Amino acid sequence: MTETLTVDLGNRSYPIIIGRELLGGGFDLSRYVAGSGCLVVSNETVAPLYLDALEACLGDKHVDSLALPDGEAYKTLDTLSRVLDKLVDTKAARDTTVIALGGGVVGDITGFAAACYMRGVAFIQVPTTLLAQVDSSVGGKTGVNHTGGKNLVGAFHQPRLVLIDTDTLGTLPDRELKAGLAEVIKHGAIVDADFFAWLEVNMEALLAREPDALAHAIRRSCEIKAEVVAEDEREAGRRAILNFGHTFGHAIERCQGYGDWLHGEAVAAGMIMAARLSDIGDDAVDRLTALVANAGLPVMPPGIGADAMMEAMGLDKKVVANRLRFVLLERLGAAIVTSEYDPERLAATLEAAN
Amino acid sequence: MTETLTVDLGNRSYPIIIGRELLGGGFDLSRYVAGSGCLVVSNETVAPLYLDALEACLGDKHVDSLALPDGEAYKTLDTLSRVLDKLVDTKAARDTTVIALGGGVVGDITGFAAACYMRGVAFIQVPTTLLAQVDSSVGGKTGVNHTGGKNLVGAFHQPRLVLIDTDTLGTLPDRELKAGLAEVIKHGAIVDADFFAWLEVNMEALLAREPDALAHAIRRSCEIKAEVVAEDEREAGRRAILNFGHTFGHAIERCQGYGDWLHGEAVAAGMIMAARLSDIGDDAVDRLTALVANAGLPVMPPGIGADAMMEAMGLDKKVVANRLRFVLLERLGAAIVTSEYDPERLAATLEAAN
Numbered sequence: 001m002t003e004t005l006t007v008d009l010g011n012r013s014y015p016i017i018i019g020r021e022l023l024g025g026g027f028d029l030s031r032y033v034a035g036s037g038c039l040v041v042s043n044e045t046v047a048p049l050y051l052d053a054l055e056a057c058l059g060d061k062h063v064d065s066l067a068l069p070d071g072e073a074y075k076t077l078d079t080l081s082r083v084l085d086k087l088v089d090t091k092a093a094r095d096t097t098v099i100a101l102g103g104g105v106v107g108d109i110t111g112f113a114a115a116c117y118m119r120g121v122a123f124i125q126v127p128t129t130l131l132a133q134v135d136s137s138v139g140g141k142t143g144v145n146h147t148g149g150k151n152l153v154g155a156f157h158q159p160r161l162v163l164i165d166t167d168t169l170g171t172l173p174d175r176e177l178k179a180g181l182a183e184v185i186k187h188g189a190i191v192d193a194d195f196f197a198w199l200e201v202n203m204e205a206l207l208a209r210e211p212d213a214l215a216h217a218i219r220r221s222c223e224i225k226a227e228v229v230a231e232d233e234r235e236a237g238r239r240a241i242l243n244f245g246h247t248f249g250h251a252i253e254r255c256q257g258y259g260d261w262l263h264g265e266a267v268a269a270g271m272i273m274a275a276r277l278s279d280i281g282d283d284a285v286d287r288l289t290a291l292v293a294n295a296g297l298p299v300m301p302p303g304i305g306a307d308a309m310m311e312a313m314g315l316d317k318k319v320v321a322n323r324l325r326f327v328l329l330e331r332l333g334a335a336i337v338t339s340e341y342d343p344e345r346l347a348a349t350l351e352a353a354n
Numbered sequence: 355m356t357e358t359l360t361v362d363l364g365n366r367s368y369p370i371i372i373g374r375e376l377l378g379g380g381f382d383l384s385r386y387v388a389g390s391g392c393l394v395v396s397n398e399t400v401a402p403l404y405l406d407a408l409e410a411c412l413g414d415k416h417v418d419s420l421a422l423p424d425g426e427a428y429k430t431l432d433t434l435s436r437v438l439d440k441l442v443d444t445k446a447a448r449d450t451t452v453i454a455l456g457g458g459v460v461g462d463i464t465g466f467a468a469a470c471y472m473r474g475v476a477f478i479q480v481p482t483t484l485l486a487q488v489d490s491s492v493g494g495k496t497g498v499n500h501t502g503g504k505n506l507v508g509a510f511h512q513p514r515l516v517l518i519d520t521d522t523l524g525t526l527p528d529r530e531l532k533a534g535l536a537e538v539i540k541h542g543a544i545v546d547a548d549f550f551a552w553l554e555v556n557m558e559a560l561l562a563r564e565p566d567a568l569a570h571a572i573r574r575s576c577e578i579k580a581e582v583v584a585e586d587e588r589e590a591g592r593r594a595i596l597n598f599g600h601t602f603g604h605a606i607e608r609c610q611g612y613g614d615w616l617h618g619e620a621v622a623a624g625m626i627m628a629a630r631l632s633d634i635g636d637d638a639v640d641r642l643t644a645l646v647a648n649a650g651l652p653v654m655p656p657g658i659g660a661d662a663m664m665e666a667m668g669l670d671k672k673v674v675a676n677r678l679r680f681v682l683l684e685r686l687g688a689a690i691v692t693s694e695y696d697p698e699r700l701a702a703t704l705e706a707a708n
Contacts, residue, residue, distance in 0.1 A: 077431070084507055088501070143473060148439075153438055
């Protein structure tokens with residue numbers, strides 16, 4: 001069964017289509033390619049698996065393709081340049097469509113290239129990892145990392161379509177599946193206590209990749225993300241709740257130089273730190289910790305040290321006038337963005353986690 | 355006398371302030387700097403002349419500055435990286451303001467950096483060349499060149515303010531003053547026959563840098579540009595008329611590898627070619643040619659050859675589905691965007707010009 005959600009952004013609204021057997025020709029993607037040609041950007045891992053299947057959805061459109069090296073370490077301005085060079089080399093015109101086939105790194109770089117090339121061309125997301133399907137492919141945030149911080153350089157550029165073939169999860173390594181579950185858990189924790197409770201019951205089914213369970217988790221995550229993004233596309237306010245766990249998570253990634261832990265793993269440990277900094281009681285923190293642990297995700301940072309974490313948070317994008325802003329929980333299922341936190345509790349949280 | 359125009363773009367509207375003795379402390383720019391700090395980006399020519407005078411307008415705001423190498427040849431992704439690195443090095447926060455002090459190259463690169471850093475921070479234009487004052491600082495087009503084409507990589511990012519101190523033209527080399535006049539002539543040719551006629555009468559006064567004449571030319575140019583941009587910010591249609599002369603002009607620049615002729619010089623010769631391709635009669639073409647010549651600008655491309663020009667136009671941004679689109683004149687003072695042109699007349703125009 002194929003389901004369609006909508007990200008409601010006025011004249012930039014777009015569908016998220018979720019189903020099985022969409023790649024390989026089951027879905028007619030050519031309808032979404034406005035001009036005569038497109039560039040599919042993927043990586044060296046995903047292209048051999050799904051590039052042909054994607055091309056089978058593109059009918060008689062002219063298709064160029066580019067496979068980037070795989071990994072967060074390549075999410076750089078240099079790799080962005082490679083995508084832009086490819087667009088130039090293939091003489092891509094203003095009506096070209098750029099398609100991202102892969103995980104969050106491919107989607108973020110490719111979307112940024114689509115945002116910049118000729119000041120913006122059409123863009124389609126075909127996410128093949130759970131993390132990209134439940135989070136990064138929806139909402140229009142694109143960009144690359146900088147030595148100074150993660151996603152420090154980028155653009156808001158909404159896709160025309162997000163096409164999620166859940167069958168692609170069949171080839172996803174276990175570790176990446178789990179990393180995606182971190183963002184699924186996040187969506188429950190910040191917005192939907194019922195969904196959080198559903199995850200507590202169904203984590204085993206998700207890890208066993210039961211299709212119905214995965215489909216529900218993906219759909220509900222996309223619904224939550226679409227709602228939050230529709231309310232606050234450019235993150236002037238509420239959208240920032242989607243960064244729950246990310247201030248700590250990004251600090252972990254920075255200290256590691258990106259590429260040791262997966263993003264979802266850093267977010268998992270970061271969510272527990274953010275929950276400890278929140279005033280939600282031990283029971284709620286314990287429930288979150290148990291769910292993260294049951295998903296096979298880390299509940300503690302990898303021994304970075306409190307001072308290094310603090311320093312790494314100094315250039316987090318959520319710094320406003322040198323005062324840290326955190327996404328905290330009011331309870332499981334409700335989050336707020338605030339700089340009203342207890343500094344001692346922050347120090348204790350950092351010490352306890354290291 | 356200080357005058358204020360408005361670029362009307364809803365919640366992204368902004369003022370253009372035009373006057374004398376604004377730099378040096380005559381204008382309080384600190385009111386437009388939302389946060390505590392700003393980065394002024396200039397170049398090695400302009401910074402020694404006006405950086406101190408700009409800082410005098412910034413009160414007690416924290417000011418960092420960066421001087422880029424001077425010239426179109428440096429309008430590249432590498433230079434963009436330098437600006438981004440500076441923002442990171444100075445730990446610029448989300449509420450930072452980036453100020454461009456210089457000509458079109460500085461404004462375009464700096465605006466693009468402001469668009470990308472943390473997916474968009476505040477931006478102010480302080481143009482110091484005639485070309486930047488009458489054209490590139492208004493309208494939100496930012497970007498850099500690529501070997502494949504001019505401004506091929508960029509973003510739409512509107513400034514918060516355009517501050518034009520016409521006294522800065524006192525230090526502008528004659529050749530650059532004339533290059534700026536090309537865009538002034540363009541505004542008359544595409545929108546306002548009366549202004550075109552005014553330019554025919556007042557070209558000598560403009561070349562003599564008479565302040566009242568310059569002030570009128572700048573004000574009327576900004577009004578025309580602001581009107582066109584307000585109607586069509588993202589260049590879905592009418593805004594493209596501002597590219598009159600630019601399809602040919604960009605081809606000239608590409609063939610030269612950027613940096614031999616100034617942009618305005620290439621546009622000057624390009625406008626005459628576009629007028630010849632238009633069906634406006636010999637008298638109108640002669641009037642435009644005479645005005646361009648009287649401004650001390652080239653009326654012919656520099657012997658590139660018709661074939662090289664054609665090839666260079668192959669990847670122009672105005673290519674749609676491999677069909678060239680041109681901005682043509684219906685008469686002096688009225689332009690249209692069309693792909694309905696006579697191919698033989700195009701061939702003849704290219705031959706005649708080489």
